[in-house]
Ligand SMILES: Cc1cc2nc3c(=O)[nH]c(=O)nc-3n(C[C@H](O)[C@H](O)[C@H](O)COP(=O)(O)OP(=O)(O)OC[C@H]3O[C@@H](n4cnc5c(N)ncnc54)[C@H](O)[C@@H]3O)c2cc1C
């Protein structure tokens with residue numbers, strides 16, 4: 001057994017682990033990073049990047065399909081070569097992974113330990129059966145993994161997760177996607193557009209991360225026009241057969257339907273990788289899901305020298321959040337016992353479906369819980385169906401809600417589905433972080449004709465409801481973009 005003594009040990013070599021390692025190194029040379037799986041990060045290998053590559057291929061098909069709406073008629077049948085599609089996805093994915101591996105290669109060999117770490121006590125980590133590490137400070141950055149109901153394991157190799165999709169050499173003929181959350185919507189719609197027969201099943205009516213009923217309903221209606229989507233499915237039977245997976249379910253009309261699919265994609269959520277790292281041997285305080293509680297500004301847990309970052313913290317499982325949390329956790333582990341609160345930005349999340357779905361700041365659910373008794377918040381709305389630039393581009397589908405506080409007139413948050421709303425979400429997130437009022441946002445420049453003019457309409461609507469602006473919103477005469 002090799003024995004090491006270090007100032008800082010970082011468990012996990014993904015986005016958060018690498019970030020925490022680099023941040024801690026600025027304070028002490030005695031930092032090691034322990035990685036049990038392959039380097040390359042979840043984001044680059046099986047997450048953000050390959051999913052966007054698959055979506056990009058799907059968009060190429062979609063552009064051809066909508067071209068006749070402009071009077072442009074591509075000749076002949078569109079042929080989708082699944083092998084070429086997957087080849088490009090994997091080639092480009094490998095390029096992104098390559099950049100990460102280059103960075104990992106620059107880390108001194110003695111700072112990297114291969115193997116899975118678990119706690120022996122608050123200061124001791126055991127890596128597989130080969131190394132024991134005494135660490136003055138520890139950062140947990142172990143990421144997350146997909147989770148699904150255990151009985152689905154009976155489906156054997158017909159049950160797949162996102163990692164499997166990005167290893168395909170060709171596209172399958174049919175997939176049942178369980179979970180119309182972020183991963184399910186992104187992968188399911190992309191596969192559908194690439195010619196795979198997709199049927200999507202959810203529970204309880206959830207669609208993406210949306211909590212605003214009107215936006216969620218709009219999303220469900222719009223997406224279910226494109227492919228069979230049952231947000232509140234009643235699946236009666238799912239079993240493995242010789243030729244795939246047989247599923248019997250009730251459709252929206254309560255009629256029994258039967259399908260046989262090649263694969264079942266489990267996109268039913270992810271769980272933090274904190275259940276197999278010996279937390280029971282520590283004095284860490286855990287929340288109801290077994291995740292160490294941590295201060296969101298310092299990423300410090302209840303044990304003052306242990307920090308947590310990235311998906312493992314279960315705070316907001318997104319890439320930019322993992323980087324921010326890593327910097328904070330790494331710096332504080334490096335400088336301990338000096339602890340500084342770090343910058344946590346306004347919440348922003350984007351689902352790369354089409355139309356895109358995005359959320360900014362406080363969610364409708366959070367605001368409703370906080371303000372429902374006093375009715376102190378208002379909703380401004382715009383439908384993108386008649387919005388000028390969106391119609392020009394034949395992308396006029398969507399609904400945006402912006403939330404503002406009565407009295408202060410402050411912008412609180414937004415939920416939306418609409419054309420390229422990733423950009424509107426960024427504008428709104430910047431405004432949210434600057435704690436702007438709706439009036440201040442309306443003082444900002446808006447070009448013409450752009451989709452953001454729709455946002456201006458929603459902000460005016462909100463300002464009027466907050467009794468801070470004109471009741472009547474002047475539309476078409478002044479600016480046809482709205
Ligand atoms: C399909 C998909 C698409 C996504 N798309 C987006 C997107 O578009 N935008 C966005 O912001 N986010 C996206 N995400 C989320 C984003 O990928 C994650 O939030 C981010 O990768 C989390 O980084 P992390 O460092 O916490 O975890 P990881 O990168 O998973 O790193 C954790 C590392 O810890 C290692 N490890 C685990 N346990 C141990 C142990 N006991 N000992 C040693 N090592 C261990 C693992 O092997 C792993 O390498 C997506 C995720 C998925 C799955």
Ligand SMILES: NC(=O)c1ccc[n+]([C@@H]2O[C@H](COP(=O)([O-])OP(=O)(O)OC[C@H]3O[C@@H](n4cnc5c(N)ncnc54)[C@H](O)[C@@H]3O)[C@@H](O)[C@H]2O)c1
Pocket residue numbers: 149178179180181182183184186201202203204206207208209267268269270316317318349350351352
């Ligand atoms: N664009 C992005 O930023 C992006 C993309 C992909 C993933 N991610 C991150 O990864 C995380 C995990 O994504 P995810 O899609 O796995 O989780 P999710 O929580 O977003 O969605 C899971 C969905 O599965 C449903 N579900 C649960 N059990 C089910 C069952 N038995 N049958 C049918 N449906 C069921 C849930 O109701 C929910 O709608 C996200 O929260 C997000 O933070 C981000």
